[in-house]
Amino acid sequence: MRSGFRWRQGAGFASGHGAQGKRIAWPRTFAVKRSGPLRSEHLRFIHEEPRGGVLHCFVLDCSSSMMAGERLALAKGILLALFERARAGRCEVALVCFGGNRADVRFGPAVPRWWSERWIAPVGGGGGTPFQSGIDTAGDLLMTAARRKPVQQRWLWVLSDGRSSDAPSRPVAADQAIFVDFEQEHVSIGRCADLARKWEAQLFDAREVAGIAPS
Incomplete structure (x- = not known):
């Protein structure tokens, strides 16, 4: 994948x-x-922009395991790069963070502005991994967005190392789903890969995605 x-x-x-x-x-x-x-x-394809626009909903794992190896710092750098591309394309974004015992919406849905780094930088990590709560929060946000803009295309991004026993279902309002996998252990549990298969989602390694940083 x-x-x-x-x-x-x-x-x-x-x-x-x-x-x-x-x-x-x-x-x-x-x-x-x-x-x-x-x-x-x-095969070559005609790339057409969705008529109703695009919403990219990012779900960021801020649990204690993401603090190892500076994974959270890498995730925040990736988010800044993705937000810049969304801003250039006039796409809406939303950010859901989960860690400890809660999940909450930190931004959006809205078109990001140049000051994105000012509020992404303070995002901290630690505690448990309420993965189910993070996906449920994102699912509710996407469902609300679907009612507000029915023809908008909705992308769900999950940035996590998958160190959780939760196995949430894919939110029904997500038109496309992408997992960005931050797992770096020698013995891999492959949770993001398993969920990506079940969700029929795309799967990318975080170090691969990090290559999109703005030039």
Whole structure:
């Protein structure tokens, strides 16, 4: 499930193998295919921005395990980079943080501004991992957004090391789901990978995603 990716303006991450639900650009596809048989790697797509806009809801694990190896610091750096791309594309974002015994909405939904670092920097970590509560909070936010803007495309991002026994279901209002996995232990429990499979979500390694930092 891990693959190369790029940030596509206005529509989030796209796998290096194409984009689900996008129309095929047949002239460009045939130009690549030439006279050989058509294969999946030949496909080229028409990248269309959703007419109702995009909401990216980020769920950040702030539990004590994310403090090891500066994982939380890496997560906050990734968030700043993603928020900058969302801002450039006029996408809305929301941030849900969970840790200790609670989960709460820290931002949005709104288009992020240049001062994002001022309120992301103070986000701290520690305590337990109320993963279920974090996903439930995000699910409620996405459902409210769906009622407010029915045609808006809703992306759910989960930034976590997966060190939790919770196994939440995918929120029904999430059109797309992405796990950014911060697990670094030699003996991996693979919880993010397991949930990504169950959710039919994309899965990326945090160190891979860190390469999107603004130039």
